[in-house]
Amino acid sequence: MSRLSMSRIAASLAFVLVASAALAHAQLQKAIPAVGGTVTASPKEIRLKFSEGVEPRFSGIALATEAGATEPIGKPGVDPADNSVLIAIVSEALKPGTYTVTWHAVSVDTHKTQGSFNFTVAP
Ligand SMILES: [Cu+2]
Numbered sequence: 001m002s003r004l005s006m007s008r009i010a011a012s013l014a015f016v017l018v019a020s021a022a023l024a025h026a027q028l029q030k031a032i033p034a035v036g037g038t039v040t041a042s043p044k045e046i047r048l049k050f051s052e053g054v055e056p057r058f059s060g061i062a063l064a065t066e067a068g069a070t071e072p073i074g075k076p077g078v079d080p081a082d083n084s085v086l087i088a089i090v091s092e093a094l095k096p097g098t099y100t101v102t103w104h105a106v107s108v109d110t111h112k113t114q115g116s117f118n119f120t121v122a123p
Contacts, residue, residue, distance in 0.1 A: 026050040026084070026107035033119035040122050042094040045087050046073065046101055053083035058106035061088040066098045083108070096123035 030049040033039045046061055056078045063071040074089035086105065099121065104114040 024052070024107075024109060025111040025113045026052050026054050026105045027113060028103070028115055028117075031101070031117065031119075035117040036119065038120040038122050042121055043090055045089050046076075047079075048086045048101075048103055048105075050084045050086065050105060050107070053108040054078065054086055054105045055108060055110075056086065059086055060104050061086065062102045063088075063090070064100045064102070066100070071099065094121050096121050 027050065028035075028048055029051050032045075032047040033043050046063065048061065056076055059076060061073060061076045063073050065071060071094065072091040074091060076086050076088040079085035079087060086103070097120070098118055100116055100118050102114075102116040104112065106112050
């Protein structure tokens with residue numbers, strides 16, 4: 001086996017290891033309101049489903065209007081029946097418009113992930 005193909009194998013093995021470590025983190029699988037979605041009424045809560053259990057004490061959700069104003073939401077907690085679901089109550093009815101959800105999560109394996117997405121409340 002040539003030196004070149006050896007290094008190619010080593011490089012692809014390293015890639016597989018990095019990819020599987022990333023998969024073990026809490027990735028956002030599903031959101032209600034849906035990522036990029038439109039809802040016809042103000043949501044009562046933001047519900048984020050992750051690929052693995054999360055620690056609510058070290059995880060957070062923030063909600064902002066398109067203009068960047070913060071919308072009040074409750075401190076997030078996990079669904080008592082499923083610790084991979086993080087829920088925050090929306091404190092006040094949202095006016096029609098586009099909103100940004102910014103989240104960060106610490107999974108039960110202590111790895112951190114974060115992300116953001118938009119949804120729209122239809123007029
Ligand atoms: Cu992880």
